[in-house]
Structures are given as structure tokens and as C-alpha cells.
Amino acid sequence: MRTWVDKDTCIACGACGACAPDVYDYDEDGIAFVILDDNAGTAIIPEEFHDDVQDAMEGCPTDSIKVVED
Ligand code: F3S
Numbered sequence: 001m002r003t004w005v006d007k008d009t010c011i012a013c014g015a016c017g018a019c020a021p022d023v024y025d026y027d028e029d030g031i032a033f034v035i036l037d038d039n040a041g042t043a044i045i046p047e048e049f050h051d052d053v054q055d056a057m058e059g060c061p062t063d064s065i066k067v068v069e070d
Contacts, residue, residue, distance in 0.1 A: 003053050003067045004041030005032045010064040019059055020052035032064070041066070 003023065005016070012030030016023075023045065024032045037043035045053055057065040 001045040001050055001053065001067060001069055002041050002043060003045055003057075003065065004034055004039050006064040006066060007031050007033065007039070009062045010060075011062055013061055015059045015061070016056035016065055019056040020049060023049050023053055024056060024065075041068075044070070 005024065010031045012026065012032070014026070014030070016032050017025060023034060023036065025035050026032055033039035034041070034043065036045070053065075053067060057067050
């Protein structure tokens with residue numbers, strides 16, 4: 001699994017970091033990004049975080065959390 005945030009559509013609602021605090025953080029404007037690879041979408045997400053990432057994706061009001069299963 002890999003994930004990234006579409007920073008153009010993120011409205012800084014803060015839900016993703018609440019669901020997956022080990023995966024998502026926020027920049028100085030409150031826009032989310034992936035901690036592991038600075039939002040490059042290249043890092044393989046450890047299995048222990050998959051449920052959290054799934055919750056974040058489903059909870060994002062603007063569908064800004066992108067997830068691919070490799
Ligand atoms: Fe942004 Fe969605 Fe997270 S709006 S702060 S990517 S839950």
C-alpha cells in the first residue's frame with residue numbers, strides 16, 4: 001500500500017491525522033501530507049497502519065487521501 005494527499009483539494013479538516021497519526025501530518029497551513037515520504041506517494045505503508053489509512057481515506061470529506069494497493 002502507498003498513499004499520498006492531493007494537497008490541491010485538501011481543506012485542512014484534520015480528520016486524516018486523527019485517524020492515522022503515524023501516517024499523516026499537516027504543514028503550516030494545515031494541509032495534510034504523508035510523513036513517511038514527504039507526500040511523494042512512494043513509501044510502502046507498514047501493514048500495521050493499513051486500517052488507519054483506510055479509515056482516513058473513507059473519512060476525508062474531499063476525497064483527498066489517495067491510496068493504491070501494490
Ligand atoms: Fe485534508 Fe482530507 Fe486530511 S481534507 S486534512 S486530506 S481528511
